[in-house]
Structures are given as structure tokens and as C-alpha cells.
Amino acid sequence: VDLVEPDGSVRRVAVAPEQIVSSVPCLPEPTTRVGEQDGCAVLGVPLAVAGRTLGALRLTRPRSSGFDTADLALAEDVAGRAALAIEIARAYRKTEEAIRARDECLSVASHELRTPLATLQATTEALLAGAHGGVPSASPLAAPLHSIARQVARLSRLANQILDTIALETTGIDLARTDVDLASVAADVVARVNSIPRPPGEVMLAAPCAVRGLWDRARLEQVVETLVSNALRFGGGKPIAIRVGRREDRALLTVEDHGLGIPSERLGSLFARFERAGAARSIGGLGLGLHLGRAIVGLHGGTMRVESVVGRGTTFFVELPLSPARP
């Protein structure tokens, strides 16, 4: 069986036990045609889909056998299915190429943003921390500098989220597991949050004792930061409670706010990419934080879930095994 491409070239896709197939090229057949060539009976069937001819299927047999109407019907059926399969495969390849191009473009753009962002962030923080004589808090420059610091931090977060999302779907995210205390991770995040001037919303941490496990500290900080940052954005200025504890061989972390709450119909898709808990355009962000957060917890073998009541608030529950499961 030869597949005849639109340019007339022939690709052999199957060979009969007896070497009876001629390799003489022929043009795609616009219609089914039965004929003879080099002493063989030849059946040519167009590979057509949606009115376009992609190529032709050519079947060759010894002249003595020939083709009957049943062969013709079977060949047309096979050709129709083959044409559809070729069309789907081509569309799939085009989609894959487009996705690869998009990811590469985003990855290069985000990666190239990192060094200038690092410089901006370090320069701003150094000035605020007292470098070059510092900027006194009473100075009219202090507020704009804090504003620059906040926006640079936001840009860095967005660039990192884009890169992480691409990595998650392509190369994967590797965990650097070390001995980590989840209580100290939460304490560091709370200290950081409380050190930055921001709208009201007290952040309280209840972590009575250390909860140690083999985890990636930086990744867990990312998860806790996402949950606390969301709680601050949607918490309506009311207190936010973070609790860290342990149940048997699992660590538990909850982040609870008493703010707007999330309608039940949105809870199911809350962890999807580009999903935002607030009204889409009124709340900023890419909608990648929770998607990445749950993925990171999942990579640790843990779970993240949410409970919410509109008007009463939202609680996120994170559970982590203390050590990775044995393969």
C-alpha cells in the first residue's frame, strides 16, 4: 500500500507478501479510480477531508485478482479514516509547536527579566535599609521608594510564577529536600509580611512546637506566602490565623481568614491555572499562585484543600507527609 502525497511523492506504508507493488509515482486522485499499471490492477482512492485532498491511497494487486465493489467500498472507508487521522495528527503537531513556541518565549522573557529585577530590588532595599546614608522614614522619598520596592517584588513574583508554571508542564519542578521546620517557615513568612507596610489585617501565628520534615524550604515558603498573601487580599482587613501542627506522620498547616469567602460554585476550579478568587478584573495577579501552591504540595506527597463560606471567610488546609514515600 502506497500513500501518495499531494506533491506526487509516494510513501510506502505496507508491502504485500509478494513483491507486486510498483513504485512509479502518481498524482493524488481527485476521485476513486481503478486501472492497470505494470501488469497490476491499481485502485486509487483520494485521501480527502472537509473538501480538501491531502493525498491518495493506492492499492495494487496482481491483475488476475482485480478489485470488486466490496474492495472499493473498503478502500474508500479506509481512505476516509486515514485522511481524518492525518488531519488530526497535523493539527496536533501544529498545536504542540505553538505551545512550545509560547513557552519558550515566556521562559526567555521571564528569565531575562530576573537580573534587572534583582538589581532593582536589591538597590531599593539597600537604600531603604540605610545604604549611601539611607532614606529617613520622614523623607518625602521614603513613600515612593517603598512603592517601588512593592512593585518590584510583585514583578518578581509574577516572573517566577510564569517560569514555575512552564517548568511544571515541561521539565518539572525538582525539590531540594532538607530537614525543615514548618513552624519556622510560617514564622519567617509572618515576620516578612509584618515587616512590610500594608493595609490592615493582623496576621497571627499559632505554632506551639517545631514540626520537622524532609521538605524544600524555599518551595514551602512560596506556598505559605501565597496563602497568606491571598488571605490579606481577600480577608477584608480582619485578623488572619495561621496554625501549624502535627497529626501522626503528617504536618498540618491552616490559613484562615474572615473575609469575603468564595462562592461554592467557584471552589471546584479554584486551583486551576489563571483562576482568580475575586472578581476577575478587580483583583490583580495571574491566578497562578494557588495552582502552583497545590502542585508544590502535591510534589511533596501532600494535599491542599479549601473550605469557604461567603461572608464568613475561607480556610486553606495543607497536609504534608514528614518524609517522602518510599518508591
Added chain:
Amino acid sequence: MKRVLLVDDDDDLREALSDLLAVGGYDVVSVPGGGEALAWLGRNPRPDLILLDLMMPGMTGAELKARLDRDPCLGGVPVVVLSGDTRVAEQALAIGAADWIAKPSSMVALLETVARHV
């Protein structure tokens, strides 16, 4: 005062990180590449920590780390990798660095990481 040798080819970032480390109480020496780092190390007492960019023209961070490992006097100096690559942790582990800092990182994260190793 603990001394940190900062190796990064980006002039602006080197200056900004030097400022941050100085505010954090460190004596900072910064150089733009691996060759300059080796030259400085050959003339001065060993630093308490080396903060090392991985992607640099000429001698890369990984190559400099390999040279340090072969030097009996410098092999024990903790090296903290500085990189904008998503796989910074993996790269740091691969070359035997003590720790890593992702670009960009906050001042708190930078100083916390450096403090863990000096």
C-alpha cells in the same frame, strides 16, 4: 567583620548586592568574573564566604567552583550560588555549593542565607 567575596558579571547588580551586604554588616569585596576572583584570592586572606553567579562570560561559576575545590587552601570556603535560572537549586547541588539564592531575592532572604554559612 566577616568578609564576603561577591563574583558577578553584572555591574549594577554587583553594586546593589554589595550595598545590601554592607548594610547587613559584612565586609564585601566584589569582582566581575572568575579570573578576577582567583587573582584576588591569590593575594588576600581567604574570605568567609563566596557569593557566586553561575552564568558569567569566560570562566563560569561552575568552573570557578571546580578550581576552588582543587585548591587545598580555598576548598573549604563556603560557596553560595546566585542564579536567575529556575533550576538554581539543582545547579547548586550539582557543583557542591553550600546553598543558593535565586535572583531576584529579598534582602531578608539574602542575609539569612549568607548568615547560615559564615
